[in-house]
Amino acid sequence: MKQSERKKPYCTDITWEGRADCKHCAIRERVLFSEISNEDLDDVLHTIDHLCYPAHAALYQLGETGKSVFTIRSGLVKLIQYLPNGNQRIVRLLKPGSVAGLELVVGQDYRHTAIALENTKVCRIPMAAIEHLGIDHPQLSRQMALRWQQSVNDAERFITELSTGTAESRVAHLLLLLQSESSKGNCRAISREDMGAMLGITTETASRVMADFKRRGITQDISAHHCQCDATKLHQIISEQ
Amino acid sequence: MKQSERKKPYCTDITWEGRADCKHCAIRERVLFSEISNEDLDDVLHTIDHLCYPAHAALYQLGETGKSVFTIRSGLVKLIQYLPNGNQRIVRLLKPGSVAGLELVVGQDYRHTAIALENTKVCRIPMAAIEHLGIDHPQLSRQMALRWQQSVNDAERFITELSTGTAESRVAHLLLLLQSESSKGNCRAISREDMGAMLGITTETASRVMADFKRRGITQDISAHHCQCDATKLHQIISEQ
DNA sequence: CGTAAATTTGAATGGATTCAAACGTGGTGG
DNA sequence: CCACCACGTTTGAATCCATTCAAATTTACG
Numbered sequence A, B: 001m002k003q004s005e006r007k008k009p010y011c012t013d014i015t016w017e018g019r020a021d022c023k024h025c026a027i028r029e030r031v032l033f034s035e036i037s038n039e040d041l042d043d044v045l046h047t048i049d050h051l052c053y054p055a056h057a058a059l060y061q062l063g064e065t066g067k068s069v070f071t072i073r074s075g076l077v078k079l080i081q082y083l084p085n086g087n088q089r090i091v092r093l094l095k096p097g098s099v100a101g102l103e104l105v106v107g108q109d110y111r112h113t114a115i116a117l118e119n120t121k122v123c124r125i126p127m128a129a130i131e132h133l134g135i136d137h138p139q140l141s142r143q144m145a146l147r148w149q150q151s152v153n154d155a156e157r158f159i160t161e162l163s164t165g166t167a168e169s170r171v172a173h174l175l176l177l178l179q180s181e182s183s184k185g186n187c188r189a190i191s192r193e194d195m196g197a198m199l200g201i202t203t204e205t206a207s208r209v210m211a212d213f214k215r216r217g218i219t220q221d222i223s224a225h226h227c228q229c230d231a232t233k234l235h236q237i238i239s240e241q
Numbered sequence C: 001c002g003t004a005a006a007t008t009t010g011a012a013t014g015g016a017t018t019c020a021a022a023c024g025t026g027g028t029g030g
Numbered sequence D: 001c002c003a004c005c006a007c008g009t010t011t012g013a014a015t016c017c018a019t020t021c022a023a024a025t026t027t028a029c030g
Helices: A003-007 A038-045 A102-106 A127-134 A138-160 A167-181 A192-199 A203-215 A231-239 B003-007 B038-045 B102-106 B127-134 B138-160 B167-181 B192-199 B203-215 B231-239
Strands: A015-019 A049-053 A058-060 A068-074 A077-082 A088-094 A113-116 A120-126 A186-188 A219-221 A226-229 B015-019 B049-053 B058-060 B068-074 B077-082 B088-094 B113-116 B120-126 B186-188 B219-221 B226-229
Touching (some): A068 A102, A077 A192, A088 A138, A102 A127, A102 A138, A102 B138, A138 B088, A138 B102, A167 A186, A167 A203, A167 A226, A192 A203, A203 A219, B038 B127, B068 B127, B077 B192, B088 B138, B088 B192, B102 B127, B120 B127, B127 B138, B167 B186, B192 B203, B203 B219
Antiparallel strands (some): A015 A049, A049 A120, A058 A113, A068 A120, A077 A088, A077 A113, A186 A226, A219 A226, B015 B049, B049 B120, B068 B120, B077 B088, B077 B113, B219 B226
């Protein structure tokens, strides 16, 4: 487990960035309320907070009886579950537009611990707002249906691409996934430990594969938090095993 | 790949068991229409078929632009996706009460090939029926939400329990899962090939572990299609690695 | 600048895969 | 009804890959 997470399991550096302004939200068309009219939103707008979590901060913890779902506006969040031996396994990555905590809508407690991998801005939506709007807004139901299906698709991608095949192939899949979520050709750098937890391999193996990729010229560091990958070569590695 | 599936990819032995009789359905309280009143159901009842698929028959194929979702009434269905190398990976198991093909509701094509593992009875519900009811039935939305969340939970269980750890531990998890779906202490027997496809291991490894479990007295065959497992010993195996 | 954390690398071990062969079993046709 | 064949399962031996444990090196941060 990461020292940073052990030291401050409940990060207190979360900043409140104001009330949400859904009407003028830059990514409004990609979030949960995209089909709700401005008038209807007025009822609940004052309950929605706009927050910014630093890297390693937890949005919520496994088993908490939570009261809010979260829309990711920018950044990256990992959802982790724990194995019987205490190790952690990352079961999903949330990117801008994704929703965290949808399980609350069907009455379950949070099923994961959600931790920001980098500076992450979110909208925190109280369940009361969802319930209030949900009653006469089939559009909201439809938007939630889309997120649920997306969650299923994402989870299955973790199974077929990130938990199957050799370590090399899994890392290649992961880099392509990270790349596709970034605007340009470069993909954000992930710690070796998180890589391992996502791919079901050890930190050392993740490190070995990444170091090898760098030597072979398949990846190269752009900055501290970004690297560039040769997608063609990655696809080649995937298909030849 | 199984010979049986290669020989008859589109099994024709599917039997039509009559129109659905949701009003008197034995598992009504567990299926999609559980909260819809009998009167409202009348509109669409005549479009819902009750079918029986033999083992190895496909409910639908990956990529098909389907027109129906399926409720599993009895039996067991595997959802498979294909790897770049042509191998298959089972990403979910559907049991009575589960729904297959929910992705159609949000406009996607079938994302898996769905194949019956044993004699399986289903209700085939045309999308038109869902759309017709959906308009003014938030209860249906809620039921679908429950299935979506269940799909996410199931997929994540495949990640943390069935795709993580040693082969022994994965097989132990699988046996416990199969056992929990069966009424009594016995769990249905699964082919070694399907085990491998579910656990991300080879058929031979699955066979070795199962043979070893039998020798150690952890499992024992009841009939051709059922075996009995010592849950305590299985939990022990899981926790000690 | 110094310390703690993260990454990289090495060597030995262990576990899973591969390829091959033997075995058991259910179904088919002679 | 029995013999045979195809298919699934089991087993063996060699190889390969990932893990483990340890140490060295680099990076990040106060």
